[in-house]
Amino acid sequence: MAAQVAAASRSGLRSALPLLAPAYLWLTVAIFLPLSAMVFFSFMTDLPLSGKPWAFTLENYAAFFSQSLYLTLLLASLRLGLEVTLWCIVIGYPAAYVLAKVLKGRSREAIFLLVILPFWSNGLVRIFSWAMVLREGGILDTALNAVLPFKINIDLMYSYPAVIIGLVHSYVPYMVLTCYLTLQAIDDSLIEAGRSLGASRLQVLNRVIIPLSLPGLVAGAALIFVPVVGSFMEPRILGGRTGTFYGTVIEDQFVAVFNWPLGAALSFILLAVVLVILAVASPVLRRAT
């Protein structure tokens, strides 16, 4: 009996192999190999490609600890990640709730389309559009001054809020989509039962809806937090002189000064920090869900 089961599962694996092979082949070629090359680079004095003599070293990792600026920037990037995630929850969760529970039929489809519309445009185009909106004499400034009776001066461009606005706009669809999926799965009769048993709307929200949709909230937060911490394009374009973050320094190492080993080492330190944060957070979050 046991042998039969084992044989069956083995043949199951064998028939599944052709189906799995493309994905795993792709993962190996596209992710595992370049990533291991980067690990290798991060321990070198110079790139082997550069044609100069090179040796193994820990200096690239030591650089992070010997200069306070990397730590300062890492903390700034983590703060940026938290703030953007928070705003995405504030904006995305209610939107997802309305989509899942209030709207039906055509109107739901239309709003849904509007939510995922940013995904269809190139990231750089989105950021440059924000630049036109946010600057002094830009669309926002001109529009508000045309409507308001008094003169105000809105110049958000090249500031920390501009970076937050650009990033929230880019990432809020992730939060809407993940929350929408979990909210939609909540049986309406649970909410009705809560209400009929005398719970107020707020109590229903706190005791039924939020706990049941927490997995979506957590998934959305992780999907947003991780890329935002390493973001470099949005801070560079929208942040002006306050736009230096951990991601922009890594980009500089690769693009401007061509110090790949240091850039790789800084990237892996970021990866380690993010993994530690997710690991520390996961038991708390699992208990919550």
Place this chain on the structure above:
Amino acid sequence: MRMPDLTALLTATAVFTSALAFAAKADEVHVLNWKGYGADEPWAIEAFEKATGNKVVNDFFNSEQEMLTKLRTNPGLYDVVMINAAFNDQAMAEKLIQPIDTSKLPNFPDISKDKAGSPMLVHDGKVYGVPWVWGLTALAINEKSFDKPPTSIAEMWDPAHKGRVTIRDDAVEAVQFGAIATGQNINDIKDIEAVKAKLTSLMPQIKTFWSSENDWNQMAASNQIDIGTYWSGSADRAKTHFKLPVALVIPQEGAVAWLDAFSIPVGSKNVAGAEAFINYMIDPKFYVEWVTKVGAPVSANTKAVEALPGDAFNRKVMGDPAVAKRIQFQAPITDAQRETYLSLWQQLKVDVK
């Protein structure tokens, strides 16, 4: 599709693409340069191809380090490379470039003597780089913000321009700019702390750091900046080509000058084509067309500059002996200096947050 078909297809694709990548034909001239920097102008390539029968293949780099790496890792691929004179020494020492037989370049005798004989390009009597154009990293102003152009570098620190100043996001350029502002020699900075203090006091004035011509021009077009560091050729392009209210200012304290030169990499498969291309690049006819159509830095070829109209900026201002006296040409920088400048610049950018 059956498995063997797929394999065959994949192999065929791989072979095809690698054949494309390595098929450097004898009559092709592979040129390595910054993008949008003269050598890739379509009208110029067309004229050159028609005149010589060579086909031009352009490749680009985003930093000098990348350019050197491309030369090291692709021996024999490139026929012409554009190298800032300050990096020529390093490229020669690493045996990446070869001596050039200047007798094959009919336009070479017209290059101004001080540039043609520059110790940065000539080693042991052999020419390793043919001077092409030179220019300045100086200041440019938004003409809407000034009644008359400023004369001093101190204008950047004027509280009237707070939040309307820009500077390039480049460590070496920023530090050398600071050296000029503190009255030091850019190639021999004795008091780096003074440079740091000067740049620290500049930071609150800054709106944003620019990294490409496009950044600068957009900010000027939307009237977001008054003044900032800029390259002379770019300021010319902004005015000529984009019709922006931008004017270059060469402050009385001085400006950083750089010299760009063409070299032939070791192992070039088409040296004759390379020589023809370099000769075409320093030709007055190409230069005048480049300046008129697009805007360019100053040619190293004196005949080419003389072919410009008498009131042309590149002739009138850049050729002014008084200007020549106060500019400082960039000399090679050691790796140690580069690291020092970079960490200083990064620290400044973090402190301003």
